Amino acid sequence: MVRLSPVKACNDCPIRYRAVCAECDPDELAVLEQMKTYQTFETGAHLAAAGEDLDHFSSIVTGCATMSRTLEDGRRQTVGLLLPSDFIGRPGRGQSAFDVQALGPVTLCRFERHSFERLVRETPHIASRLMTMSLDELDAARDWAVVLGRMTAREKLAAFLVSLTRRFAQGAGGPRPGGGGVTLQLPLTREELADHLGLTIETTSRQMTALRKDGLIDLRPAREVFIPDFGALCAEAGEDGDGGPIV
Amino acid sequence: MVRLSPVKACNDCPIRYRAVCAECDPDELAVLEQMKTYQTFETGAHLAAAGEDLDHFSSIVTGCATMSRTLEDGRRQTVGLLLPSDFIGRPGRGQSAFDVQALGPVTLCRFERHSFERLVRETPHIASRLMTMSLDELDAARDWAVVLGRMTAREKLAAFLVSLTRRFAQGAGGPRPGGGGVTLQLPLTREELADHLGLTIETTSRQMTALRKDGLIDLRPAREVFIPDFGALCAEAGEDGDGGPIV
């Protein structure tokens, strides 16, 4: 059976980040609590536009979003998937280099940019936490470049499902392990998936079907994907079959 | 004529980063000066291996290096090109997620990791400078994902030449503007180029020839590339033809 390593996000700290919020100083928390405002967006809403000034930074509370770029001729590439606890905006960056768009209804916990930047300047451990988050994103972006540049369509799809399962396993509302497998709720349409994988919608759909016919996944209504054997899917994604945990 | 925007690296500060070193405090510089040691590596040397502990962080003084990952079956993808003034290693990261390999003879300015991390902890503006560098790399990695995922072989090559020209323009020993064009010294073999572009060596060579036949570049001995019209090459890379500066 697959081992899950769920690390729950801290609900008290607005910069929710895995379990490190245990380090949060009560005084800092109080400052952040005073600063924050919640805002909800509808499906497809633009949370940020490439090149536009950001007046707020935010942490995703519920829902998912993509970061993407669209070329003049309409070709689109998604460069990152944002899940609950992910942070939008970074100190010293007044604007986003990419479009950020809600995949479904999204609730953000927002902080006025200048106040937040001041807080970061005065609070080294928050700065260091943001650094860690950025470095994680950097590694993830480079990992994804390997997938985009060198993997086949089937491997891309398997790699995405594996990575999404692992990321959800670290937060709440993620995949439900049980019955010798894992159930995953896909937050993306086939088109959004294709844009993330650097494929067309048709190829994405075909490879999805191929994985289903090979018994690696089961496709259920409402974009639910059942993974009977997580290790087998990892192997399909080109990972050495050490049957490691979902992390 | 193409406008160049050269921003020279600061030679005094060991964390050379564009022109921000002007901010370096003399005391910090003294500490760094005491810490640093120079080391030279031969072509092909491994400056860091994926998953191996780093005992030093370093700044590239001369030469170039790649960050790459090689899959079990030999497929390789380069995820970043490191040029003089680029930094290897980040506070809080004891190991590199990728292999770092010298493309030619490389000289590094090295800092013992723990001492450097202590300095960073005690010096917010160095931490903030490292944050800026990391965010630049993050944007670059995501930009490159768009190239890998959605561009044709010809566009990939043009985009790479454009990006390399711009990066060299910010440092020393870069492209020589003049005669209505720019001369670029390619630090990579066709194979290394192919690994960066997510192509095969043959396709890379063919597209190089195609760009030459179309008058967009001229190929000279010793991996020298002459770009007669930088704006035209930018257009080929899918950029809007605003004839912007090399930045």
Added chain:
DNA sequence: ACAGGAACTTGATCTCGATCAATGCGGGAC
């Protein structure tokens, strides 16, 4: 329940880049 539309699947064909296979070139050792 039904209608409409968006999301998804499947099929037929085409094309760009991969693969297989020579051939050309250029620089260093002697």
Added chain:
DNA sequence: GTCCCGCATTGATCGAGATCAAGTTCCTGT
């Protein structure tokens, strides 16, 4: 000089994924 050997180019063919074109399923609103 000329013999190498690694790097680069070019050619012929193949195949994974794109493209064009129907269908089918699923969700939503009434």
